[in-house]
Amino acid sequence: MKLIIAVIRPERLEAVQHELVTVLDEGDSYRLTVRPVEGHGRQQGEVEYVRGQRVQSRMVSRVEITVGVNDQYVEPAIDAIIRGARSGANGQVGDGKIFVVPLDDCIRIRTGERGGQAI
Amino acid sequence: MKLIIAVIRPERLEAVQHELVTVLDEGDSYRLTVRPVEGHGRQQGEVEYVRGQRVQSRMVSRVEITVGVNDQYVEPAIDAIIRGARSGANGQVGDGKIFVVPLDDCIRIRTGERGGQAI
Amino acid sequence: MKLIIAVIRPERLEAVQHELVTVLDEGDSYRLTVRPVEGHGRQQGEVEYVRGQRVQSRMVSRVEITVGVNDQYVEPAIDAIIRGARSGANGQVGDGKIFVVPLDDCIRIRTGERGGQAI
Amino acid sequence: MLGFDTPPAIDSGSTAWMLASAAMVLLMVPGLAMFYAGMVRRKNIIGTMMYSFGAMAVIGVQWVVIGYCLAFGTDRGGLIGWDTSLLGLASIKPTDLYADKLIPQLAFVMFQGKFAIITPALISGAVAERMKFSTFIVFSLLWSTLIYCPLAHWVWAPGGWLFERGVLDFAGGTVVHIASGFSALVLALLVGRRQDFERGGAVAPHNLPMTLTGAGLLWFGWFGFNAGSAVAVEHPVAGAIAGLAFATTQTAAAAAGLSWMLIEWWHHGKPTSLGLASGIVAGLVAITPAAGHVMPWAALVIGMLASYACYAAVQLKGRLGYDDSLDAFGVHGVGGLLGAIATGFLCFTPVAGALTGGNWGQVGKQLLGAGATIAFTVTGTLVLGLLLRASMGLRVDADQERDGLDLALHGERGYHSELI
Amino acid sequence: MLGFDTPPAIDSGSTAWMLASAAMVLLMVPGLAMFYAGMVRRKNIIGTMMYSFGAMAVIGVQWVVIGYCLAFGTDRGGLIGWDTSLLGLASIKPTDLYADKLIPQLAFVMFQGKFAIITPALISGAVAERMKFSTFIVFSLLWSTLIYCPLAHWVWAPGGWLFERGVLDFAGGTVVHIASGFSALVLALLVGRRQDFERGGAVAPHNLPMTLTGAGLLWFGWFGFNAGSAVAVEHPVAGAIAGLAFATTQTAAAAAGLSWMLIEWWHHGKPTSLGLASGIVAGLVAITPAAGHVMPWAALVIGMLASYACYAAVQLKGRLGYDDSLDAFGVHGVGGLLGAIATGFLCFTPVAGALTGGNWGQVGKQLLGAGATIAFTVTGTLVLGLLLRASMGLRVDADQERDGLDLALHGERGYHSELI
């Protein structure tokens, strides 16, 4: 099992979820956790003005999603996320990253089930 | 060492903390990090109405807690979280998940201590 | 590759970023993701008053940063974070923690590159 | 467009002030909604505001349909008013004047209507975060019709039995604040405590700037509330007493805000904004019955006392263990009572008081007024509350309370982030 | 400082009410900005507020420079007003009175100016979250000069062709609400739908308490809007009709708020705060043309009907698939139309209506007024919109819409957390 952590553009979240549904074959009840984050990357932050003074924020808002999946789903999930998160055919700076972290175990609180079938 | 990541109902947070205190034997200064997240799972999101139009939000609010623990504490911590987070005797859809991630190292910033005793 | 997760004081974020720039040698476009969290540790939470009644919040606000780095950067990054996050010469309770999690893979969404050069 | 000749009788200045005052009092309702809503948890902000806005809609209609008729119709035995022709204000022509004042009666009707609206809204503070919205709406309707209207008649309408006995209540210390405050206490006891209150622990206000803004709007509107009430005692309406009431209102609010701040500084070292706002409101409440009857220096005294009394009352809550969520009783009940009695001691017009003229009789009258009001509203609210608990139920169920009234009852969230 | 002798002619009471009313109407603009801004997504809150605040600045200047001259200058053939000497209000001395009223003309100029400001601001609700700010500013300027001013002249200025035909519009049901509502619809169609609307899905309001507060300020300001409009028909200005207008305004707002709430309760079981607020506004809109012409009981009727009509209109939007972001048409267009016609049925002064006196002629006049207004504003806005689309462009580009108007157009974010 792996924990897939992806940092994407907020406005791509919808698209990513769309793509994930198709591969996670749990119908509409695919599992996913989302949180807002601030990112710093190659892309520059937004420019704001305060009474004429230019303020270049170091950060850009991003959305971080985590999906716990069984091994056979890792690749499909990654591809799905890329399909959904990439802006335009060959992407733009700021499209984000995907991190894959090993998962030792996973427990469904409701039932106490563990491992693969709990995910 | 493991990093335990649990997604639970916001209203169960208090209970979970209660249970954790008992097992993490650090008295009241048990260590824990909490963040609000939006979850999508088997459970459906809330229903809202905007001028008569029904809006089914895809998401439900959840709380994500992370606890870094030494190996011998993993099982007790998991059980504690389950005890605190499960709603009712045999749980309800939406009670959430626990993920266990391997931890290569852990450093206490204040002292620079590492590994087990830093956690 | 490792995923470094650090929980620090909000007011130290700027300093930490400063230190990281120096070691991550990506110039000003070092990569980093930040999120606000609530922490519970040895340090006590803030005290508030509501119409004369004392309210001791169990939590303190913290900032969690994650940096994905290649192995040779792990130690420098950790030291950088410690340098930036420690308050005063020998730190104070509440300075926070650093967790190092193994990273199986890393994908740059824009290009689809993988592993080391994607980070 | 054809011209319309207003009877020369009408005094435009008095009318202008009456209309401005009525508008300002209406603004107190959103002000109150903000004041209250800022103090609750995020998940209940809509529910809390809806109590006030709901009252604005329901009582706004009720007052026109029957409320005014009951409160200010021809006196029936000193207990209630009634004129079938006043139902729906049917018989009031735009050119009709109010009593011997040179203002259109409709202006007076509207001014009084705002008082009827805000009173039940005040009660909601005690049951916020757990009372059923539907029940609260029905409660307001019945409470206003069966309790507020008669009471207003007793105290303010010529012929009303307390009015005839010379009880002084310039702008509603008894009719509005004692009535709402004590009813709030009863209702809070009937509804029971919030789950989290059980677990012990004050609920931290989720949006204090909103509460402060609400307090600001309340202060502003209160000038209409008190100075506008000069309509009862002078002609023209915008005259000496209006000026006096304005001055005492301003003075008492400032004095009370200041002393609450000092009390907290002394008590736990931190002058809080919620405290300052609470003090302001406490002072405004306490000066309400006295506004047009006392001198500014007396307003300083009343304001100071108000904060001490209310602060103490709020602390008591913890001890006694009832859950008056936003201290509707602690501030309005206690503050109103203090003000009503203080009026007997410090008034100088139209009659002298105990300290200002050795006229202890007035203190007696004030006690009579306050006592009668408490007895009547407590019993009335108790009966009403028990009936509603048995029929509709007063309280949302545990899950709804846990998840918040906003989603459960109103299908809304106060705030949305980008994500959800 | 030297004394200054106001001509005894001036009636201070009337002037006081006119000034207070004018100030209250100005407060409606921030109120509207809040009402609207609370309903959009976070990323567009500044952009949405700027439409209203921008209009406040631009039309505020335009009105003084030329607007008043066009609307209330000497009548030219019933179609427009003009007096070169009125440009920049140059020829108006502080002591000049307005018409046969005993108030300074400048007070009247200001009061009317606030109406000119809020009307284009109302339109912005239909194009929020996607229309270019620069284009909107130019649009407001042209729309106000070429469409609003003539229309105001037709309906309100002696000599105006609709005025002369006895069309009744007490405070702007046609001039303000039908005009803005129908123009809003046209503009919404020209600008096209929001991306997310395309994807189907109502946009959840990001800050409902703000919307409620805005509704509260609107209600408050509306008393100046309607009761202040008595200036057109009576002297002194703060007299019988002002009182009547105040009463009907209050009554209709409450009745409409209540019925919208009940409609939702019945329709989907949850009385929402947005619904209550929308009802209140719908009622205020519908009573505007009737305020000084109908009795309070009639206001109850108009208020009730307003909520039914507007609620239905809003539901329709989904069906017809146009994207009137914040229902400027659904509430102001439909509500204004309803009110204008209802006035013909229920008015009793200065003339009787169809139901109150069998005078069907008035209904005809009202239909004429509404019809002419719709025809004129729809055509005018269409032409203006097409020209601007061809020249400046009406809409921001896709990325800007995606990232939000605030950062893209104004270089600001509504809210900042500690981190960013």
Place this chain on the structure above:
Amino acid sequence: MLGFDTPPAIDSGSTAWMLASAAMVLLMVPGLAMFYAGMVRRKNIIGTMMYSFGAMAVIGVQWVVIGYCLAFGTDRGGLIGWDTSLLGLASIKPTDLYADKLIPQLAFVMFQGKFAIITPALISGAVAERMKFSTFIVFSLLWSTLIYCPLAHWVWAPGGWLFERGVLDFAGGTVVHIASGFSALVLALLVGRRQDFERGGAVAPHNLPMTLTGAGLLWFGWFGFNAGSAVAVEHPVAGAIAGLAFATTQTAAAAAGLSWMLIEWWHHGKPTSLGLASGIVAGLVAITPAAGHVMPWAALVIGMLASYACYAAVQLKGRLGYDDSLDAFGVHGVGGLLGAIATGFLCFTPVAGALTGGNWGQVGKQLLGAGATIAFTVTGTLVLGLLLRASMGLRVDADQERDGLDLALHGERGYHSELI
């Protein structure tokens, strides 16, 4: 209740306007608190609002106790007023009239009291996010008593030396804005820069909608501030000059808002909402001394100039490197000075100005007034500030500043999420 006969002398219209104006000016204080608080970081929102609300409480009491006596008591050598009998307003009967005006003196006392409240509140903008609350409260009390009251006497009280020399300050351009603006600069220098300002970097406003709402309330209240000030020059109070002041206030605010917007558009391509709001306030400040003395077209000019001057001043701040957190000096000091001088050029009543009548003498008088005010307030604030720095300390310590004033000084957080 016994009737109360207001002396026929009293003019209800004038009184109505005076009371309404006083209430509107009070509303400016919460308005200012919001305007300022929206511009700071989350962690300081309560602290920032408390400066204004604190002043409302403290000066509210001080004014009644001694302030009015010092400012408007019997003139003593043109420098200060005094009447022991005015302490606590003890000797003022409700029926006493103010000077030769037909309004209750208490109404005038209250109206003036609001000016005394808002002036120190304005100063807080310069030291927000770092000045000790306790010290600020003591500072306001002393500053108001020792600096504001004498100054108000000089300029506004018959006998005051500047008043006698014919210096024109209609509603407080010098007494309120120059005084607060320059004192703010001095205090900002004494308190020193914020840590983050040191690190260079404008602090992004954490809640712009709140700032905009505050600006809206300020605009509304300013009508009372300026048009109410007609009390000084005409009877009845709500007359020609009130109408004029209202018109110029509205016009200058709009003109200034518009030009600030255009300046930003030209300067960096993005018209910001903070800019528009700042322009509005700048215009209101600049027109304050001129409101009842110039024609509307002159208000257009003054408004435009105000935005240029203030925008420039704000840019300068960066260069000169002092930390006037919210530009209290940049907007109020500079705007007030501009307005005071412009009055000398453009006034036409009660005397003609340099451009309107070749009367250069008036410009001289205005410069004298402004100069004297600056000299007096700068010295006074400097002395006061140094004393307080030596005794109580002006500034919170580094950790408190880092963690925010709200938790450190007030034991509160502005907002609470569900979690904490």
